[in-house]
Amino acid sequence: MSTDVPAPDAATPDAATPDAAASNAATPEVAAAEVAAAEVAAPEVGSMRESPIWDRYTIGDIQAKASLGRYRITGFSLHRAIPRLDDLVFLPAAMTRLPLEGYRERCETKTVLGARHGCAKPLELSVPVYITSMSFGALSWNAKAALGRAASAIGTCTCTGEGGMLTEEREESSLLVYQMTPSRYMLDLEHLRQADAIEVALGQGAKPGTGGLLPGAKVADRVAEMRTLPKNIDQRSAVRHPDFLGADDMEVKLEELRIATDNQVPIFVKMPATRVREDVKIAAKIGADVIVVDGMEGATGASPELLLDHTGVPTIAAVAAAREALEEIGLYGEVNLVVSGGIRSGTDAAKALALGADAVAIGTAGLIALNCNAPVYLDDYTALGTAPGFCHHCHTGRCPVGIATQEPELVERLAVEAAAERVENFINAMVMEMTLLAKACGKGDVHGLEPEDLRALTIEAAAMARVPLAGTDWVPGRDGRW
C-alpha cells in the first residue's frame, strides 16, 4: 500500500498564511479572526508527515492486533516490494545471433516432466505452464472445475491441492497431479492410481514451515466430509509428514509411492523456497522426478500475514539457486525443475525458463483470469472493506466472485464455461508472449532460453539471478568479483 501523504502545497496562495491574511484585513478585529481561521486551515509544515517506521499500515496493524489478541490472517500474496523477475530484461538477437521470424518460424513449447525414473507416463504438456495446487476448500468446486477445463483445453495439467481429489475436477482435467500433504486429507490408493502424477508437498512459499490453514467459514459440508473434519471449525493441518522425518525415510516413501502406482506416473516434490540449494539437492538425490520450488511471492487462500511478508526467498533467487544446485550434483536436465510464485505473464514465465526452470506453475494469475478482483458485485467488495484491485480477502470465505468461497449463492456467480474460456485465453496469451521473446532471442524452442539471454537492471537482481548487470559482464560474487 502507498504510504505517501500529500505534502502541504507549496503553491498555496498567500491568503492562506497568517501574515498575508493580516496584511489584507480591513480592521484589527477582522484581522484577528482571519489569522485564527488561517491557522486552522494551514497545517504547520510537516504536521502531516508520515513516519516510515510508524506508518498508517503499522498503526492500523497494531490496533487490529490489540483488538484481536492474535496475529492477522489474510489470503493472496505478500504486500511488500522485493527483487523480482521485472528486474531482468532479455537481450534479443542482433549481430551475434539471428532472430526467428515472428509469424513464419515455429517455436516449440512442448514440455515433458518426470521421465527420470522411466515411469510409463511422464507428463507430456503442450506448454511449459500449468495450474498449481490449490485445494478444494480454499477454492469453490466450480473454480476447480473451470481451471481443470482450461488446462485440458490447452493440453496442460492442473493439481488437486491439499483437500483431496474432487470428482468434478478429475472429470474436467485430462492431466491431474494429485497432492499428498502432511494432513493426508482424503489420501487413498484409489485416487493415487487415478492421478497423472503425485506431488509430495513439503510446504509452500506463502507460509513455509507451517501447515495448511482453512478458516471455519470455508469448512462447509462437502469440504468437511472430504477432509473428515468438523464443520465450520478453523482447520490447521499438520506441517510434518507423519511417515517421514528426514531424507532417508522420505526416500523410502517415494519408492513406496512408485510401487503403489506401479511406476506409471512421475513423482513431484514441492517445497517452499528457503534453503533452496540444500533442499533441492536432497530432494533430487532421494529420487524426486520433478522438483517444484515455490518462491516467497507464492500466494495462499489463508496465511498468517507475517509469513507472507517475512519468510522465504524471492522466486528470482530461488530459480537460480535451484538450477545451480542441480548442476552441482550433475542432475540438471535429468530432474525437472518447476518454479512458481508471482508468475503473472508469459514474460515472467520466459524469464523463469531462461534462468533454468523447465516449466512454471501459476495460481493467482489463473484466479485473476477466472475473475478474482473483477469489478463486479461491488457492494460485496465494499462489505469486505475492500474494492476490486485491492481484494486479498480469500480467508473470509466471502469471495465476491465465487472463487474462494463455499457459500452456494456466491459460488454460483462463477460460470464454469465462461471462466474456463478466460483462463484458456490467458494461458494462450502467456504462451504467445513466451514464444515472441524466445524467437526474438533466436530460439526455436522456449526451452532454449538461457541465463545468457538475460541481463539484470539492479545489482540485487544480478546477485540473486546470477546474470550480469546490464551493460557489464559483472555477476556479483562470481569468480570472486564483488
Ligand SMILES: Cc1cc2nc3c(=O)[nH]c(=O)nc-3n(C[C@H](O)[C@H](O)[C@H](O)COP(=O)(O)O)c2cc1C
Ligand atoms: C487459493 C489458494 C489455495 C492454495 N492451496 C494450496 C494447497 O492446497 N497446497 C499447496 O501446496 N499450495 C497451495 N497454494 C499455493 C499454490 O500452490 C502456489 O504455490 C502459489 O499460489 C504460487 O504462487 P502464485 O499464486 O503467485 O502463482 C494455494 C494458493 C492459493 C492462491
Ligand code: SF4
Ligand atoms: S476476489 Fe475472491 S479470490 Fe480474489 S482476492 Fe478477493 S476473495 Fe480472493
